[in-house]
Amino acid sequence: MTRMILLLELGDWTGGNHGQSPYLVEFDSERLDSPFDVSEGWGHGLGGSCYSLARFVETEHYTQLKHHASWAATIIEQGLPTLDIEAIAQGLLAQYPSHRPNIPANLARYF
Numbered sequence: 001m002t003r004m005i006l007l008l009e010l011g012d013w014t015g016g017n018h019g020q021s022p023y024l025v026e027f028d029s030e031r032l033d034s035p036f037d038v039s040e041g042w043g044h045g046l047g048g049s050c051y052s053l054a055r056f057v058e059t060e061h062y063t064q065l066k067h068h069a070s071w072a073a074t075i076i077e078q079g080l081p082t083l084d085i086e087a088i089a090q091g092l093l094a095q096y097p098s099h100r101p102n103i104p105a106n107l108a109r110y111f
Helices: 060-068 070-082 085-098
Strands: 003-013 019-028 036-040 048-051
Touching: 003 060, 003 085, 019 060, 060 070, 070 085
Parallel strands: none
Antiparallel strands: 003 019, 019 036, 036 048
């Protein structure tokens, strides 16, 4: 498994097309130099960023992860003192099967 969705929050928008806008925090185990991907929404003007471990833990996205996916934040915190991204990757991979987020059927095809 390469990419893991650590956090999926769905927001609603109104406008020309009503729908749901995903906020995602993902971990890519094949890109350990900047494994954290954060994206907000789909469409024009919306996008995301990639973060290294050191940079990710300084962002509001990490705070959101701590509140909504504490299992992942706990694993990350264990590797922080030594910035051991390989140990973090292994821990996330081991725990991910029992912590996968529920993805609504209407959005599952996009993931």
